[in-house]
Amino acid sequence: MTTTTTAPSLPADLTAAAAVERAERPPITPRPGPREFDGVPKHWFAGLPVPTQISNGVNLLFPAGERFFVRSVYHYLDRIDDPKLKEAIKGFGGQEGRHARSHEDFFAAMRGHGYEIDRFLKVYEWLSYTLLERLAPPPLRLAATAAAEHYTAIMAAGAAADVPLELAHPAMRQLLYWHAAEELEHKSVAFDVLQQVNSSYALRVAGLAMSTAMLVSMWWTATLYLLWQDGITPWKAAKSLRAMREVRPSEPIFRRVFLRGIRAYLRRDFHPDQDDNYHLAKTLLAKAEAARVEAAAATTAVSA
Ligand SMILES: [Fe+2]
Numbered sequence: 001m002t003t004t005t006t007a008p009s010l011p012a013d014l015t016a017a018a019a020v021e022r023a024e025r026p027p028i029t030p031r032p033g034p035r036e037f038d039g040v041p042k043h044w045f046a047g048l049p050v051p052t053q054i055s056n057g058v059n060l061l062f063p064a065g066e067r068f069f070v071r072s073v074y075h076y077l078d079r080i081d082d083p084k085l086k087e088a089i090k091g092f093g094g095q096e097g098r099h100a101r102s103h104e105d106f107f108a109a110m111r112g113h114g115y116e117i118d119r120f121l122k123v124y125e126w127l128s129y130t131l132l133e134r135l136a137p138p139p140l141r142l143a144a145t146a147a148a149e150h151y152t153a154i155m156a157a158g159a160a161a162d163v164p165l166e167l168a169h170p171a172m173r174q175l176l177y178w179h180a181a182e183e184l185e186h187k188s189v190a191f192d193v194l195q196q197v198n199s200s201y202a203l204r205v206a207g208l209a210m211s212t213a214m215l216v217s218m219w220w221t222a223t224l225y226l227l228w229q230d231g232i233t234p235w236k237a238a239k240s241l242r243a244m245r246e247v248r249p250s251e252p253i254f255r256r257v258f259l260r261g262i263r264a265y266l267r268r269d270f271h272p273d274q275d276d277n278y279h280l281a282k283t284l285l286a287k288a289e290a291a292r293v294e295a296a297a298a299t300t301a302v303s304a
């Protein structure tokens with residue numbers, strides 16, 4: 001029997017103003033995340049190298065990316081008068097800082113498995129955050145952040161519906177579910193700041209182009225680099241993904257995140273609140289807690 005993953009919808013049934021009015025936004029609460037990844041195996045996603053390295057590829061981008069997002073939004077903190085939005089910005093900063101630290105802790109486990117990641121990180125961080133940050137003006141950096149937050153919100157909603165993620169090692173499930181929950185909680189912050197600072201559609205689209213180019217190129221490069229270290233060629237990886245989809249049909253992540261995400265974001269009247277999914281944050285936090293308990297039990301069993 002095969003099952004089909006239901007991709008999260010990106011509806012536009014409400015105007016941006018009506019969606020914001022309807023949204024029941026949860027408080028943006030920074031919580032401590034997992035910091036211990038010693039027991040995580042090399043291929044932590046069901047023992048499969050290809051899904052593991054696709055996930056590891058984006059994981060490598062998170063810490064520096066999230067610090068860039070925080071810098072881009074905090075740049076405008078003094079220009080925001082709305083006390084609620086100011087509070088939300090601080091919650092967003094607190095959450096992203098913790099995400100970056102937890103994902104960096106996982107880097108140590110990757111190094112422990114013998115992966116060379118530091119050369120990649122050096123090039124990625126120089127290209128993205130030294131060169132680009134110097135060249136792109138603050139409004140464009142903010143627009144790129146708002147677009148990137150749109151992508152992370154789509155991935156976060158996908159995590160709530162992703163049954164195979166249950167096959168991942170519990171420590172990684174805890175990391176990914178916890179991160180996804182908080183991404184949903186703060187999904188509107190950067191977009192709302194952008195709307196207040198500069199609501200130009202052209203700027204929003206330029207930010208989307210910059211963010212998409214960076215994320216797609218770096219995610220692919222990181223994934224291929226890690227697969228190469230596993231001795232897996234791109235065509236072998238593609239063949240293995242095709243075989244997996246025959247067993248369990250699902251929409252490829254690049255299509256779901258990027259093609260559908262771009263289409264939604266290009267609507268002139270787009271707002272993150274049009275996707276009514278804040279409630280998924282609670283589901284994801286419950287999954288993260290269950291994974292935390294499982295990971296702790298596994299650690300106790302190993303050390304007993
Ligand atoms: Fe994050």
Ligand SMILES: [Fe+2]
Pocket residue numbers: 096149152183186
């Ligand atoms: Fe975020």
